[in-house]
Amino acid sequence: MPIHEEHLIRPENIKTKDNLVIDGIDVSGHWSTFIESRVVTDYNEEMEEEIAALPGGEFIHRCWQCGSCTNSCTVNAINPEFNPRYWIYLIRMGMESELLRDKDIIWQCVSCNKCTYACPRDVFPEGVMKATSHWLELKGHTEKSPSMHFDEVFAEQIIETGKIEEGRTIRNFFKRTGQSLTQDWMIQMVKNLISNLPVKLLISMGLANVLRPKTRNWAAAGAAISEYAEEKQEEQREALGLTELVEMAKQETESLESKANS
Amino acid sequence: MSEKNEKYKKVAYYPGCALEGTGHAYNRSTKQVGKALGLELDEVKNWNCCGAMEVKNIDPKIQTYLSSRVLSIAANEMGHDVVMAPCNGCYHNLKKAEYDLEKDEKSKEVVERISKKAGHKTYEAGEVETIHALDWIKDAIGEEGLKERVKNNLNGMKIANYYGCMYTRPRHIFPEKDQGPGSESTLEPHFMDDLLEAAGAENVDFPLKTACCGGAHTLSDSDTSTKLVLNILKAAEASGAEVIATECPTCHSGLEMHQIRAEKKYGEKTNVKILYFTQLLGVALGLNAKQVGVHENVSHSMEFLKEKGLT
Incomplete structure (x- = not known):
């Protein structure tokens, strides 16, 4: 039995058994595939709003999970792990730890805009990918991508x-x-x-x-x-709740410096 | 003669940064083809970078400003009503700026603020029309006009026309496309096919016309780009093409670079030639291969053109 919406489930959470008896009934063959149940307690309710505050992420709330983005995606065709629809789903659900498992590939979006072309809801998934990889970096989940x-x-x-x-x-x-x-x-x-x-021509290229x-x-x-760019950066830090952290770090550095000087 | 036809005979020309670097041959061939066709290009004075694919990732409105400055100079300082950009990236960004400045108040505010501080007139949406080199030749000369001027028929050369991403996507910034017969299609673009066919080429049925070459990550994620380019090269060969015709310096240099990289890194050798559509039109119009910069390409096509009796 194929699992509906398999894209949204991690392969290791899908269990298929060749022979299975439940409550005395033999369900081998047909009803043999299950999704491992689990409890998610670490919802990050701010995540969607924070990503929406970054350039490109503005329209993430419009998504109704049709999957046209992943279906048309250039990178997905060479790496099935690259799944914009799934990431948009995770972000809107606030499932941060799940999203972080893919943190090192989200930046690989090539901005071909096939998703934007296909999206019936004008989510601009390309922008959402950029905003998400930016968010991952600003929050310190990843190093700056190449x-x-x-x-x-x-x-x-x-x-x-x-x-x-x-x-x-x-x-x-x-x-x-x-x-x-x-x-x-x-x-x-x-x-x-x-x-x-x-x-x-070589000489003129050298002169360049x-x-x-x-x-x-x-x-x-x-x-x-x-x-303008600096103002925007400040706004983004504020939207992501990083301003305080930056201030704290500054004060700490200053107090360390003054201690070192005295 | 249509109104457009006359309007495009003399246009503001925005070559952009790539055409002064890796896309030098595209710059040279575009100018030479224009000359051979009696079309006048008036280069935008003291232009700046449009923001390419990178600046929008820092902030999209900075890209809008950068592109708007180019449009403002063409409209306000030079009095033009058409800007022609041969680079897909530049063309896309100027179109996007036009769209944003028409629809988005915040973009307008930012552009006005930076323009004032930079000391030039703020560009207002609608002051100029942005066109691609394909629109330029197609509308100013047309297929019939081109046929009359062809001196060296391309003689059935098998060509895969490769348009890339930014010429058609996202669709909303190109309101003039998808308007029925005669207009360009964003799903199956054909302007380059039309022009090269008029020059005597046989266009092959090429399924990856608007596939992505991975240009945005050509250096930052080279393996992905190599895989994407290899797909395009192999599909062109499988379609029976001898040449891939390009219309964008980023696509063109991406195809050339990753053709070499695919061979070095994965042992995948492809032989399909890579030429700008303006180079192909140029030789068809009787220019020699050097005049249209074939010797400036990374991939070698001189011998191929000689064999075809085209230079």
């Missing part, structure tokens, strides 16, 4: 110069995530590129490292973006 590092390196460069110079972004990202730039496929790619190119592409008179825009 993707978040990349976003930050990227945004910092735009705030500074208004433009992206890809070579620099790549170098900074590899540095920040402690990866080597000399991986065999990367070397092969550069070799392919160089074998075709005229010397003149010295003369960085920049938007002129960008300082005021960069400062205004930076100021």
